[in-house]
Amino acid sequence: xxxxxxxxxxxxxxxxxxxxxxxxxxxxxxxxxxxxxxxxxxxxxxxxxxxxxxxxxxxxxxxxxxxxxxxxxxxxxxxxxxxxxxxxxxxxxxxxxxxxxxxxxxxxxxxxxxxxxxxxxxxxxxxxxxxxxxxxxxxxxxxxxxxxxxxxxxxxxxxxxxxxxxxxxxxxxxxxxxxxxxxxxxxxxxxxxxxxxxxxxxxxxxxxxxxxxxxxxxxxxxxxxxxxxxxxxxxxxxxxxxxxxxxxxxxxxxxxxxxxxxxxxxxxxxxxxxxxxxxxxxxxxxxxxxxxxxxxxxxxxxxxxxxxxxxxxxxxxxxxxxxxxxxxxxxxxxxxxxxxxxxxx
Amino acid sequence: xxxxxxxxxxxxxxxxxxxxxxxxxxxxxxxxxxxxxxxxxxxxxxxxxxxxxxxxxxxxxxxxxxxxxxxxxxxxxxxxxxxxxxxxxxxxxxxxxxxxxxxxxxxxxxxxxxxxxxxxxxxxxxxxxxxxxxxxxxxxxxxxxxxxxxxxxxxxxxxxxxxxxxxxxxxxxxxxxxxxxxxxxxxxxxxxxxxxxxxxxxxxxxxxxxxxxxxxxxxxxxxxxxxxxxxxxxxxxxxxxxxxxxxxxxxxxxxxxxxxxxxxxxxxxxxxxxxxxxxxxxxxxxxxxxxxxxxxxxxxxxxxxxxxxxxxxxxxxxxxxxxxxxxxx
Numbered sequence: 001x002x003x004x005x006x007x008x009x010x011x012x013x014x015x016x017x018x019x020x021x022x023x024x025x026x027x028x029x030x031x032x033x034x035x036x037x038x039x040x041x042x043x044x045x046x047x048x049x050x051x052x053x054x055x056x057x058x059x060x061x062x063x064x065x066x067x068x069x070x071x072x073x074x075x076x077x078x079x080x081x082x083x084x085x086x087x088x089x090x091x092x093x094x095x096x097x098x099x100x101x102x103x104x105x106x107x108x109x110x111x112x113x114x115x116x117x118x119x120x121x122x123x124x125x126x127x128x129x130x131x132x133x134x135x136x137x138x139x140x141x142x143x144x145x146x147x148x149x150x151x152x153x154x155x156x157x158x159x160x161x162x163x164x165x166x167x168x169x170x171x172x173x174x175x176x177x178x179x180x181x182x183x184x185x186x187x188x189x190x191x192x193x194x195x196x197x198x199x200x201x202x203x204x205x206x207x208x209x210x211x212x213x214x215x216x217x218x219x220x221x222x223x224x225x226x227x228x229x230x231x232x233x234x235x236x237x238x239x240x241x242x243x244x245x246x247x248x249x250x251x252x253x254x255x256x257x258x259x260x261x262x263x264x265x266x267x268x269x270x271x272x273x274x275x276x277x278x279x280x281x282x283x284x285x286x287x288x289x290x291x292x293x294x295x296x297x298x299x300x301x302x303x304x305x306x307x308x309x310x311x312x313x314x315x316x317x318x319x320x321x322x323x324x325x326x327x328x329x330x331x332x333x334x335x336x337x338x339x340x341x342x343x344x345x
Numbered sequence: 346x347x348x349x350x351x352x353x354x355x356x357x358x359x360x361x362x363x364x365x366x367x368x369x370x371x372x373x374x375x376x377x378x379x380x381x382x383x384x385x386x387x388x389x390x391x392x393x394x395x396x397x398x399x400x401x402x403x404x405x406x407x408x409x410x411x412x413x414x415x416x417x418x419x420x421x422x423x424x425x426x427x428x429x430x431x432x433x434x435x436x437x438x439x440x441x442x443x444x445x446x447x448x449x450x451x452x453x454x455x456x457x458x459x460x461x462x463x464x465x466x467x468x469x470x471x472x473x474x475x476x477x478x479x480x481x482x483x484x485x486x487x488x489x490x491x492x493x494x495x496x497x498x499x500x501x502x503x504x505x506x507x508x509x510x511x512x513x514x515x516x517x518x519x520x521x522x523x524x525x526x527x528x529x530x531x532x533x534x535x536x537x538x539x540x541x542x543x544x545x546x547x548x549x550x551x552x553x554x555x556x557x558x559x560x561x562x563x564x565x566x567x568x569x570x571x572x573x574x575x576x577x578x579x580x581x582x583x584x585x586x587x588x589x590x591x592x593x594x595x596x597x598x599x600x601x602x603x604x605x606x607x608x609x610x611x612x613x614x615x616x617x618x619x620x621x622x623x624x625x626x627x628x629x630x631x632x633x634x635x636x637x638x639x640x641x642x643x644x645x646x647x648x649x650x651x652x653x654x655x656x657x658x659x660x661x662x663x664x665x666x667x668x669x670x671x672x673x674x
Contacts, residue, residue, distance in 0.1 A: 183442060204619075329435075335637045335639075336429045342452075
């Protein structure tokens with residue numbers, strides 16, 4: 001089945017190539033993750049035809065890239081997947097001499113620990129994990145993960161039904177790294193999460209439903225990604241977002257070029273194009289995640305810079321951590337711990 | 346990628362053997378019935394069954410008895426008994442500090458017991474609600490009967506996911522029921538995100554599967570039987586317990602099966618209405634397959650579930666050997 005899909009995909013890729021000997025670039029991006037008029041603009045300006053393909057999870061993308069060498073010139077993995085691809089030797093180096101617009105990348109996101117000097121990846125969009133809270137339902141200030149264990153908020157907290165995020169913030173709250181492999185730290189975090197559930201603080205574990213429930217005022221607090229938080233705040237001004245003082249997770253979706261890409265030069269042109277401030281602005285305004293592009297931020301002005309959700313301070317970003325890839329040999333520990341949390345009564 | 350379809354030769358051989366056995370069974374039945382022409386009509390469905398029932402079951406069995414590399418193992422079933430099985434092995438290799446945390450994980454067994462309990466409750470409630478409804482609908486003196494049947498069918502035109510999501514907007518803290526209560530001057534009540542809400546969702550979704558088999562059997566019942574019982578001196582209650590109820594048992598058994606089976610394997614409803622606070626076995630299988638990408642353990646859990654259902658079906662078959670309740674058992 002997978003093979004059949006791959007063959008079909010490849011055929012789809014080859015069709016335009018056969019039709020004309022035109023220059024092409026094969027782009028593999030997330031669903032709904034670009035302003036599509038930008039693609040036409042790129043074709044008009046450069047004459048390079050864009051074959052635009054979409055994926056829904058990092059893991060899907062990885063499967064496709066490994067199964068179809070040379071099929072994609074640019075992919076958009078998240079930072080932990082960049083790390084995994086690097087470890088598997090799948091990524092080509094980025095030639096920054098032909099990407100002048102890379103100068104606009106924010107300092108806070110440069111030289112990340114998942115990819116030294118950004119040698120193989122260019123940030124495309126980024127965001128954080130934090131607490132979305134209803135200012136009318138929460139008394140006092142929200143500045144710490146501590147509030148997720150506050151017994152005054154019984155049955156009023158939405159947790160994230162996601163292993164890495166829920167374990168990660170608990171580890172951060174307890175003062176550990178989100179990427180720790182220390183068994184005592186992990187078991188303590190599990191115990192903390194079970195305690196939170198047994199005290200009746202957790203209302204539900206969910207992911208996609210939470211933002212709309214928060215807009216409707218179903219709960220006082222929710223652990224949430226910044227992009228979803230912005231969506232909720234736009235619909236309900238009583239909501240506010242906070243990155244707790246203990247630190248949190250910061251994620252970056254990057255542009256990378258697979259090693260066996262057939263159109264490397266065109267890929268560089270496309271990356272440079274997406275880093276151009278006016279184009280980065282268009283994309284940012286289309287999907288409302290945080291932009292890594294200082295030029296675009298300048299163009300958007302106070303609408304962006306005054307927005308705390310989209311534009312956290314450098315100091316706040318410094319407190320946050322990137323997720324590192326957890327390989328298949330260590331993952332069973334995480335999944336067993338999380339299952340015990342979900343099973344606790 | 347971790348899971349592709351490149352199976353070892355013996356897995357193909359197993360599947361081939363399964364197919365040949367299945368075809369042989371059909372050939373035998375054609376011979377037995379001397380009805381080659383009639384059996385030909387069953388050919389499209391037989392092919393469909395082979396491709397989409399027999400082969401997948403063999404695949405599930407294959408994954409349940411192998412590890413990620415495709416080698417034979419029983420670890421997936423050990424994992425069912427001890428959900429920390431792989432974790433404990435890793436801990437044991439990480440030194441005494443980690444080894445101190447080795448405990449048996451009861452997640453899978455607990456979830457199975459919880460699912461069976463919930464399915465039992467759902468079946469009992471559906472029967473208590475469904476039997477009187479079927480009786481009412483099948484009563485020839487009731488003019489409302491046929492319209493009730495339609496009312497039962499109409500919600501089934503909609504997808505059950507939509508119907509479940511609709512329940513959310515009723516039960517929420519800011520939902521219609523609570524708004525109405527507050528308008529009347531009462532305090533709001535917590536209706537969502539607990540086992541009760543899950544049970545409500547299950548009963549709502551599966552009730553028609555209880556009502557219709559019973560309704561079918563009851564409406565086929567000859568009214569003269571009841572009249573005869575009354576002529577012979579039975580009162581209304583006696584007529585029901587001596588005639589109507591025993592004759593409707595095949596429908597009841599069929600209904601129990603049709604409600605119990607989807608109840609045990611329920612997923613999505615616990616996640617939506619229960620808020621993921623307590624998983625059911627279907628959720629656990631989904632979690633293993635989709636979130637954790639552990640097809641082997643997921644398949645072992647599915648296999649255990651299938652065997653449980655087979656066992657309960659064969660018990661119920663004893664109660665309705667002729668398949669009078671629509672042959673569902």
